[in-house]
Amino acid sequence: MAAPESIPWSPPSGWVRLSTLDLHTEGEPLRILASGLGPVPGATMLEKRRYAQGHLEGLRRLLILEPRGHADMYGAIVTEPTSPNGDLGVLFLHNEGWSTMCGHGIIALVTGLLETGLRPSTFPGLDPRRLQVKEEIRIDTPAGQVLARPEWSPSGHAARVAFRNVPSFAYALDEVVDVPGLGRVRYDLAFGGAFYAYVDATELGLDLEPQAYRSLIEAGMAIKRAVIASREIRHPLEPDLGFLYGTIFGGPPRDPAHQARNVCVFAEGEVDRSPTGTGVSGRAALEWARGRLRQGQPFTVESLLGTTFTVTLVEEVDFQGLPAVVPEVSGRAWITGRHEFLLDPEDPLSEGFLLR
Template identity: 50%
Template sequence: TFLLETGTFAANGRQTPINLDTPAGLVRATAHLDDSGHVERVSFLNVPSFLYAREVVIEVPGLGQLAVDIAFGGAFYAILPAVQVGLKVTPEQTTQLASAGAAITAAVNASLSVKHPFERDLGFLYGTIFTDIPADPAHHSRNICIFAHAEVDRSPTGTGVSARLALHHAKGEIAVDQEIAIESILGAASVFRGKVVARTQFGSHSAIVPEVSGSAYIVGRSEWILDSRDALGQGFLLS
């Protein structure tokens, strides 16, 4: 959205493809524009995604035994219903969700070996995704992703939605080309749509190619100025 609406990247018709090189692999994106040249939404084909482990029972300090599914969608996530920890995916319970998610991530990383078939540096659990019923009954579900150091994603999370698509497809809950809408913790106003566009093999894993789409808006920009009189303007290094 930013690249096209600022003119950094030239639009090429109503559907403009943009390829992005990411740490998880090549991501093929398409910007869908309206008649005025504004980006209505962006869809992308993510990296091959797969279910890694199903219904793994782990002991989490303070939470007891929990059953989680582990799936990869560009990063590895533990996925479970929020009701398992006595919570709901609502803004009012964000702090509790973040604490519980961080504890689950730590417990899985301590007790289970998670390995990526090709990239060693991706071989760890990046976060925990709690699922819940949606605010809009027409949507599939709502989720919150707790990642890194108990950080909260206010969006449904692109890699997280990809992991969930792989999980639901592996369990026979969604078919190829069946689109579902997943809300973030903010509810029906924050939605990603996703679908499985193809099946594939990824190392030893039966995987999918997920497509995820959503909308974004420019909210600001920063300007940095280099003054020729500034002796430290080129930066400095402390070690």
Template identity: 45%
Template sequence: MTSNRETTIIRIVDMHTAGEPVRIVEAGYPPLAGNTILERRRDAQTRFDHLRTMLMLEPRGHDGMYGVIPTEPCAAGADLAVLFTHQEGYSTMCGHATIAIGRWAIDTGRVARVDGKARFGLEAPCGVIQVDVETDEAGVTRVAFESVESFASALDRTVEVPGRGPVHVDIAFGGAFYAILPASRIGLSLMETPLAELVQAATAINEAIRTGGSIVHPTEPDLGFLYGTILTDDVALGMHGGQPSYNLCIFADGQIDRSPTGSGVTARIALAAAKGEMTVGDSCEIRGVSGEGFIGTLAATSGTGLDAASRVRVAGQAWYSGRSEMIAEPGDRFGAGFTLPRRLADLDTPV
């Protein structure tokens, strides 16, 4: 963190993957303490959360911003390590950001490229992900990653959602936990219902499940929380016949993922494997609200149903959108950012 009379300056590069922003810290963020990536995540939450809010929230960010904080790797097999941030906090995995990091790591020389190709281990809070980067003769760079072990943790679970009554959802892990269901199950159309109504419904499902507090990761307590809800179209992934599937992911405090959600694609394919709808080698394109897609492939699986464990390969492209320095001057009331109030009466205005 560069400081001049307590002025905070953080250098960033902005990218996007399928329209979803990725703000990568390149310089100015202080070193994190901890012997594991999860300890460093907790350190960021405890000591430096004002830097997350500075970068993610208005006036330097917005309610759809997403970020990456590079740190030193801790795990064996990792060449780079990152934390993922958003307007509400910190994620355990992010596929669209991983795709952006793949390109950024090659372009900045952090990972060597041989004959236009590179493969490296990226440590995220959920584990080490293998990332492949390839640049063709036209200079187009494509990135793919293979997920951590992913699985369905609940099938047809009933959730009491205020205003909607009992709603049946599947819960799956793709580096983060998601509730997954077709929009039609709650009387909505993924393609025709106004976006605001879809967001409201998915947010209500998120809140109902989080209030229940019953998401448990089998080995790591820090991963045991619901990240978001994914509303899908009505066609099972294994039955799209080459046509794309569409979904909408709502996470954090009503944040809309513009991309198809890389870890959500992983979770959907792991869920399809658990249901016997996809087998190893099957691929599908999944598109998000921007209309851009990721290609997901079931790379490996073992077991069936809730005992199935899968690895999924997700491929996409990332693009640069800007480079800048984020500055917070001393005395700036919004140095750590701010969020819009629900009502003007809720303003935290000094008297």
């Protein structure tokens, strides 16, 4: 159990109140901070992320970890946009820190804002009514701007959200690393908003089913640590994006109408319940690099639970000298509840803890 950390935004005495809107995207949770924090400083989303890393760690722990959350909780903080044409910005948080982009988070965030008209205290100027009439919502993330497109049901609900992701690319193919307990493991590296090591689960004898949850965590973290120790990963544009976020195990789909199955182990042993939006973006870039996926061809990926995202390559681009693609990912999200959390200054575990 990690020791609690300070919360710079917390007053020296008195109770703190925070409210959230909670959703899940194809099984993966998202907790949106609705009130209790003001605007996050920073002229760019990467600057805001660095501010959060230095000043909002206690807030992250309180929202994500036990006793208010759990080891696999995920969160979002809405900010004002940092690009001239942006509608809003977002920072994503998890059990280890602050991610650079999150596909399931984009789908849930857009669904939550449109369905509830939420005006987060972190961006008081946000006008959800304006978002409801836009065909595309421009969202600034630390990895770049993504374009979200809601699909409306006949009853007027946001039934589905598709988002056009940042340029995604294969970084390395058919690499090999020695992993304690697993031997020599073959992997690919790709970027879809974050870097992942992609591993064929069948080569390791791993089953991509819920009952294999624990063994997938152990293998995924061992591979992640081994790859980090064995090589440097550099993003061609932003040094802050040059790190390995997780391991994605791939395998054949259970439904013959689909094309693949993904299980993503990221951060400090979190397991994504969805197919992973950034992960399917990177997988689509790998399939394209190997000549197995063409522009405009739908590619549907299952999660550990059997829920799906569909990714389509909408454009082929040159990204800082690298051949890349722009993927569009589509999925569904549902609201699960609202919460008001309290922080008692006398509570010795007020900022949360992690047991895994």
